[in-house]
Amino acid sequence: xxxxxxxxxxxxxxxxxxxxxxxxxxxxxxxxxxxxxxxxxxxxxxxxxxxxxxxxxxxxxxxxxxxxxxxxxxxxxxxxxxxxxxxxxxxxxxxxxxxxxxxxxxxxxxxxxxxxxxxxxxxxxxxxxxxxxxxxxxxxxxxxxxxxxxxxxxxxxxxxxxxxxxxxxxxxxxxxxxxxxxxxxxxxxxxxxxxx
Amino acid sequence: xxxxxxxxxxxxxxxxxxxxxxxxxxxxxxxxxxxxxxxxxxxxxxxxxxxxxxxxxxxxxxxxxxxxxxxxxxxxxxxxxxxxxxxxxxxxxxxxxxxxxxxxxxxxxxxxxxxxxxxxxxxxxxxxxxxxxxxxxxxxxxxxxxxxxxxxxxxxxxxxxxxxxxxxxxxxxxxxxxxxxxxxxxxxxxxxxxxx
DNA sequence: CTATTGATTGAACGTTCAATCAATGTCACC
DNA sequence: GGTGACATTGATTGAACGTTCAATCAATAG
Numbered sequence: 001x002x003x004x005x006x007x008x009x010x011x012x013x014x015x016x017x018x019x020x021x022x023x024x025x026x027x028x029x030x031x032x033x034x035x036x037x038x039x040x041x042x043x044x045x046x047x048x049x050x051x052x053x054x055x056x057x058x059x060x061x062x063x064x065x066x067x068x069x070x071x072x073x074x075x076x077x078x079x080x081x082x083x084x085x086x087x088x089x090x091x092x093x094x095x096x097x098x099x100x101x102x103x104x105x106x107x108x109x110x111x112x113x114x115x116x117x118x119x120x121x122x123x124x125x126x127x128x129x130x131x132x133x134x135x136x137x138x139x140x141x142x143x144x145x146x147x148x149x150x151x152x153x154x155x156x157x158x159x160x161x162x163x164x165x166x167x168x169x170x171x172x173x174x175x176x177x178x179x180x181x182x183x184x185x186x187x188x189x190x191x192x193x194x195x196x
Numbered sequence: 197x198x199x200x201x202x203x204x205x206x207x208x209x210x211x212x213x214x215x216x217x218x219x220x221x222x223x224x225x226x227x228x229x230x231x232x233x234x235x236x237x238x239x240x241x242x243x244x245x246x247x248x249x250x251x252x253x254x255x256x257x258x259x260x261x262x263x264x265x266x267x268x269x270x271x272x273x274x275x276x277x278x279x280x281x282x283x284x285x286x287x288x289x290x291x292x293x294x295x296x297x298x299x300x301x302x303x304x305x306x307x308x309x310x311x312x313x314x315x316x317x318x319x320x321x322x323x324x325x326x327x328x329x330x331x332x333x334x335x336x337x338x339x340x341x342x343x344x345x346x347x348x349x350x351x352x353x354x355x356x357x358x359x360x361x362x363x364x365x366x367x368x369x370x371x372x373x374x375x376x377x378x379x380x381x382x383x384x385x386x387x388x389x390x391x392x
Numbered sequence: 393c394t395a396t397t398g399a400t401t402g403a404a405c406g407t408t409c410a411a412t413c414a415a416t417g418t419c420a421c422c
Numbered sequence: 423g424g425t426g427a428c429a430t431t432g433a434t435t436g437a438a439c440g441t442t443c444a445a446t447c448a449a450t451a452g
Contacts, residue, residue: 013399029311031227035440045401047442056440111310113365114303115225154362154375155355155382162358163351164324169309179350186351186382231410241431243412252410308451 014052017042018066021059026104029111030060060112061121067105068129074098075136084143089184091136096180099164107168108179133157146187156187159195210248213238214262217255222300223332226256243287254309257317263301264325270294271332280339284384287332290357292376295360303364329353339386352383 020042024033035153039046053059074094081087099106113126137156141149160183167174220229225350231252235242249255270290277283295302309322333352337345356379363370 032311034438036438046440047402048400050398051440107310114307115228121202148378151371151374151378154371155359155378158358158362158375159351159355160358161362162354162356165309165358165361166350166354169326175347175350178347182344182351183346230408242410243432244430246411247429 013048017044017049017052018059018062020044022063022104022108025060025063025108025111030108030115057121060108063105063108064122064125067102067109068125069103070099070130084140085188088140088144088188091140092180092184092187095160096164096176099167100176103168103171106164110165110168130157140186152187156183159183159187205331209244213240213245213248213257214255216240218259218304221256221259221304226304226311230392253317256304258321259301259304260318260321263298263305264321266298267294267325271328280336281384284336285380287336288376288380288383291356292360292372295363296372299367300366302360306361306364326353337383348383352379355379355383 012178017038021038024038024041027033028037035046035049038059039049041050049059053062075091078087078090078094109126112122119155134153134157138149138155141156142153146152163176163179163183167176213234217229217234220234220237223229224233231242231245234255245255249258271287272349274283274286274290277286305322330349330353333342333349334345337348337352342348359372359375359379363372
C-alpha cells in the first residue's frame with residue numbers, strides 16, 4: 001500500500017529526531033541548540049527537521065508531550081495505593097525515579113521554566129502540571145488529617161521541586177534518595193525525628 | 197581629582213544602565229533582551245553600553261556581583277544572633293525578604309541557572325553561593341544537635357530554593373510568608389506541628 | 393523499464409543580533 | 423574662547439540564526 005520508508009535512516013525517524021533534540025537542548029539550552037546542531041546530532045540535514053516538525057518550538061512541545069504522558073501514567077499507578085501514608089511516600093519516590101531516569105528532559109524543563117513569556121504555548125502546560133501536583137498533595141494531606149493541608153502542600157511541592165532541581169544541577173554527587181526519604185519522613189510522618 | 201562625569205545623563209550612568217539591564221533581562225530573559233532593548237530601556241544609544249561594559253555577558257555578571265554583595269551583607273548581620281534556633285529563623289526570613297525585594301534579579305538568576313554551560317563565568321559563582329548556603333545550614337543544624345545535619349541541610353536548602361522559585365513564578369498569589377514560617381517550624385522546631 | 397512517490401539533502405534567503413567606530417557634543421581648564 | 427579629553431551617538435558590519443525550496447535519491451507500482 002503506502003510506499004513506506006526504507007532509507008538508510010533509523011526505523012522511526014520522528015523519535016530519532018526527538019531524541020537528538022532532547023540531547024541538544026539539554027546540553028546547550030533551548031536557544032543555544034541551533035537547528036543545525038540538532039540536525040548534526042541526528043546525523044541528518046537541517047531541512048529534514050521541517051519535514052517532521054513545523055518549527056523549532058514544535059520540537060520542544062513534542063518533548064513535553066512525551067514526558068507529560070510518562071508522569072500521568074505514574075500518577076495513575078500510585079493512585080491505586082490504599083494507605084495514604086504509603087501513597088504519599090510512593091508518589092515522592094516515583095517522582096524521583098522519573099526525574100532520575102529522564103534527567104535530560106528535566107534539565108530542559110527547568111531551564112525553560114522562567115522563559116514562559118518567550119515560549120507561549122508551554123507556559124500554560126507547565127502551570128497546569130504544577131497545579132495538578134499541588135492539588136494532589138492537598139488531597140493527600142487532608143486525608144492524613146493535617147491541620148493546614150494547603151500550606152503544607154505548598155511547602156511539600158516546593159521542597160520536592162527544589163530537590164529535583166538541585167539534583168539536576170549536580171546529578172553525580174547529589175544524595176537524591178537520602179533527601180527524598182527524609183522529606184517523606186517529614187511530610188508523611190508528622191514527627192520530624194526529634195530523635196535520641 | 198577624579199575627572200567625574202558632568203553630562204546630560206543621570207549621575208551614575210553605570211548603575212542606571214545596570215538597572216535598565218535588570219528590567220530588560222527580567223522581562224525578556226537573557227537571550228531575549230537585546231542590546232537595543234536594554235539601551236532603549238535606559239534611554240541611551242546602544243553603543244554607550246560598550247563604554248561601560250565589555251559585552252552583554254558583563255552586564256549579567258555585574259548584576260550578579262551587585263546581588264551577591266547584598267546577600268553576603270545580610271548573612272553577616274544574621275550571624276550575630278546568639279540563639280541558633282532564632283538565627284535559623286531569621287536567616288530564612290531575611291532570605292525571603294531579599295528575594296521579595298529583588299524579585300527581578302531572582303527571576304533572572306533562576307532563569308539563567310540551567311544554562312551554566314552557555315554562561316561559563318557564572319556557573320562557578322552560582323555554585324559557590326550554593327555551597328555557602330548549604331555549609332551555613334550544616335553548621336546551624338549541627339549546633340541545634342540534629343542527628344543528620346548534612347542531609348537535613350540539603351533538604352532545607354532545597355525547600356527554601358524551591359519555595360523562592362515558586363514565589364517568583366507567581367509573586368502575586370504565592371503565600372510566601374506562610375510557607376516560610378511553616379518551613380521554620382519544620383526545620384528549627386524538630387516537632388513538625390502534630391498540633392491539637 | 394518507466395512513472396510516481398515521499399524522504400532527504402544542502403545551499404540560499406531574509407532577518408536579527410552583538411559589537412564596532414567615525415562623528416558629534418559637552419565639559420574642565422587655561 | 424580655544425583646546426584636549428572623554429561621553430555619547432546611531433549607522434554600519436559581519437556572523438549566525440531559523441526557515442525555505444529546488445534538486446536528488448531510493449523504493450515501489452504498474
